[in-house]
Amino acid sequence: MPYGLTVRYRTAMVVKRRLSRQDWAEAALAALADGGLAAVAVEPLAIRLGTTKGSFYWHFANREALVQAAVERWADEHTEALIRQLEPVSDPATRLRQLFEAAIGSGRISRAELALLAHADDPLVAPVLSRVTARRVDFIAACYAETGVPPGDARRHAVLAYTAHIGLIQAQRASGGTLLADRDRPAYLDFLYRVISVERPPRR
Amino acid sequence: MPYGLTVRYRTAMVVKRRLSRQDWAEAALAALADGGLAAVAVEPLAIRLGTTKGSFYWHFANREALVQAAVERWADEHTEALIRQLEPVSDPATRLRQLFEAAIGSGRISRAELALLAHADDPLVAPVLSRVTARRVDFIAACYAETGVPPGDARRHAVLAYTAHIGLIQAQRASGGTLLADRDRPAYLDFLYRVISVERPPRR
DNA sequence: TGCCTTCCGTACGGTGCCGTATGGTCTCAC
DNA sequence: GTGAGACCATACGGCACCGTACGGAAGGCA
Incomplete structure (x- = not known):
C-alpha cells in the first residue's frame, strides 16, 4: 500500500x-x-x-501471460540465483548449512513460496513448481552425495530435509505461529540438523 | 421423457x-x-x-456460514474422529504407528488438507486450522512422551514428525508426484520412521 | 516543426459470483 | 381437505474482474 x-x-x-x-x-x-x-x-x-x-x-x-511471467521470475530469483550463489562453495557440508540457513531465514521468501504451493495444481503454476522442486531436491541430494553419503541415502536425506523445511513453514503458518515458539526454535533446529546429518551452524 | x-x-x-x-x-x-x-x-x-x-x-x-460449516466438518472428520479412534489403543508406539499409517495412506484426506493449508490465512480458515494443528501436534507429542521420551524431546519429535508429513504431501504434489516414486516410498518411510523413532510398521 | 511509433486513458460489453425479494410448492398436523 | 410452516424457484441488482476498441499523449527523429 x-x-x-x-x-x-x-x-x-x-x-x-x-x-x-x-x-x-x-x-x-x-x-x-x-x-x-x-x-x-x-x-x-x-x-x-x-x-x-x-x-x-x-x-x-x-x-495468464502476467502470471507466467511472475512465476518464472520467482523461479529464477528464489532457486536459480540461490544455487548459483552456493555452487562455488567447495565444501559440501558448508554448502548445505548455508542453504538451510538461507531457506529458513527469510520470511519474505516463504511468502511467495506459500502462495505458489497453495496453487500447485494450477496449470500455470504446476510446471514451474514441479521443475523448481525437482531442481532443489536434486541439488540437496548432490550435496549429500558429495559428503560421502551413498546415493540412495543421499536422496532420502534430501527429501527429508526439504519436506521438513516446507512442512515447517507450512505448519508454522497453519498454527498461527504457535507451533514453535521463537525461543524453542534454535533447539529444534539443532535437533533437525542432527537428524539430517548437517553440522550445526554457529549461533548468531 | x-x-x-x-x-x-x-x-x-x-x-x-x-x-x-x-x-x-x-x-x-x-x-x-x-x-x-x-x-x-x-x-x-x-x-x-x-x-x-x-x-x-x-x-x-x-x-461465509457455509465455509465455516465445511471447515468445522473437516476438523471433526479428519482430526477429532481419528483421535477418538486411536485413543483406546493402549500402547503408545502402536498408536503412533497407526496414526502415521492412516495419515499417509489416504489421498482423499490430503486433498482437503491441502486446500485448507492453501488458505491458512483466510479469516474463516485460520482459527480452525490453528486449533487442529495444535491438537494434532499435542496428541503426537503426548504419545511420544508416553513412550518414555522426555517432554522437550517429545515435542521436537512431534514437530518433526508432523512437518515431515505435511511437507511430504505438499512436496509430492508440488513435484507432480516425481519427488518420490512409488517404489521408493517404502524405503523412505522406513528411513523416516527410524529417524522419528517409531517402530517400523509391518509391510502390507 | 511535423510525423510516427510507442505507450497509456477511458469507455464499454461480457462473465461469474453474491445476496435479496417475492411468490410458489411441498409436507404434515389436525 | 385445509392451513401453516418449511422449503425452493426465479428474477433482479450489484460488484469485481477480464478483455476490446479506440482516441489520444510522449518521446525520438526527419
Missing part, C-alpha cells in the same frame, strides 16, 4: 515513468507473495502501479 | 429431494477438497446439487 503512494508521489514529483513489462511482472510477483494468485489481477495492479489497464494490455496479451 | 409422472425431473441424476443444512455442508467440503476454497461457491454448488440458491439461502445466512 505504501507502494501505490510512492508511485503517485514519484509521478507527481519527478517524471511520470513509463512502465516496462518487467515492472508489471515485478508488481505481479509482489502481489502474489502477499495476496495469493488471485491478487495477480490486472485492474487492482494497475491501480497499485498508478496506471491503467491500457498499459497492461500493451505489454501482455492477457492475465 | 415419456413418463408424465408426478416426480419432477432434475438435470442431475439424483432424485429430487429436499436438502438439509448438512447436505450443503457436505457438498461444500467435497467442493473444497477438489477445487479449493474458491470452489465453495453458492451458485455452482446449487447446480451440482440439482437445486438453486433459493434452497441455500434458506439454510444459511451467507457464503
Whole structure:
C-alpha cells in the first residue's frame, strides 16, 4: 500500500515513468507473495502501479501471460540465483548449512513460496513448481552425495530435509505461529540438523 | 421423457429431494477438497446439487456460514474422529504407528488438507486450522512422551514428525508426484520412521 | 516543426459470483 | 381437505474482474 503512494508521489514529483513489462511482472510477483494468485489481477495492479489497464494490455496479451511471467521470475530469483550463489562453495557440508540457513531465514521468501504451493495444481503454476522442486531436491541430494553419503541415502536425506523445511513453514503458518515458539526454535533446529546429518551452524 | 409422472425431473441424476443444512455442508467440503476454497461457491454448488440458491439461502445466512460449516466438518472428520479412534489403543508406539499409517495412506484426506493449508490465512480458515494443528501436534507429542521420551524431546519429535508429513504431501504434489516414486516410498518411510523413532510398521 | 511509433486513458460489453425479494410448492398436523 | 410452516424457484441488482476498441499523449527523429 505504501507502494501505490510512492508511485503517485514519484509521478507527481519527478517524471511520470513509463512502465516496462518487467515492472508489471515485478508488481505481479509482489502481489502474489502477499495476496495469493488471485491478487495477480490486472485492474487492482494497475491501480497499485498508478496506471491503467491500457498499459497492461500493451505489454501482455492477457492475465495468464502476467502470471507466467511472475512465476518464472520467482523461479529464477528464489532457486536459480540461490544455487548459483552456493555452487562455488567447495565444501559440501558448508554448502548445505548455508542453504538451510538461507531457506529458513527469510520470511519474505516463504511468502511467495506459500502462495505458489497453495496453487500447485494450477496449470500455470504446476510446471514451474514441479521443475523448481525437482531442481532443489536434486541439488540437496548432490550435496549429500558429495559428503560421502551413498546415493540412495543421499536422496532420502534430501527429501527429508526439504519436506521438513516446507512442512515447517507450512505448519508454522497453519498454527498461527504457535507451533514453535521463537525461543524453542534454535533447539529444534539443532535437533533437525542432527537428524539430517548437517553440522550445526554457529549461533548468531 | 415419456413418463408424465408426478416426480419432477432434475438435470442431475439424483432424485429430487429436499436438502438439509448438512447436505450443503457436505457438498461444500467435497467442493473444497477438489477445487479449493474458491470452489465453495453458492451458485455452482446449487447446480451440482440439482437445486438453486433459493434452497441455500434458506439454510444459511451467507457464503461465509457455509465455509465455516465445511471447515468445522473437516476438523471433526479428519482430526477429532481419528483421535477418538486411536485413543483406546493402549500402547503408545502402536498408536503412533497407526496414526502415521492412516495419515499417509489416504489421498482423499490430503486433498482437503491441502486446500485448507492453501488458505491458512483466510479469516474463516485460520482459527480452525490453528486449533487442529495444535491438537494434532499435542496428541503426537503426548504419545511420544508416553513412550518414555522426555517432554522437550517429545515435542521436537512431534514437530518433526508432523512437518515431515505435511511437507511430504505438499512436496509430492508440488513435484507432480516425481519427488518420490512409488517404489521408493517404502524405503523412505522406513528411513523416516527410524529417524522419528517409531517402530517400523509391518509391510502390507 | 511535423510525423510516427510507442505507450497509456477511458469507455464499454461480457462473465461469474453474491445476496435479496417475492411468490410458489411441498409436507404434515389436525 | 385445509392451513401453516418449511422449503425452493426465479428474477433482479450489484460488484469485481477480464478483455476490446479506440482516441489520444510522449518521446525520438526527419
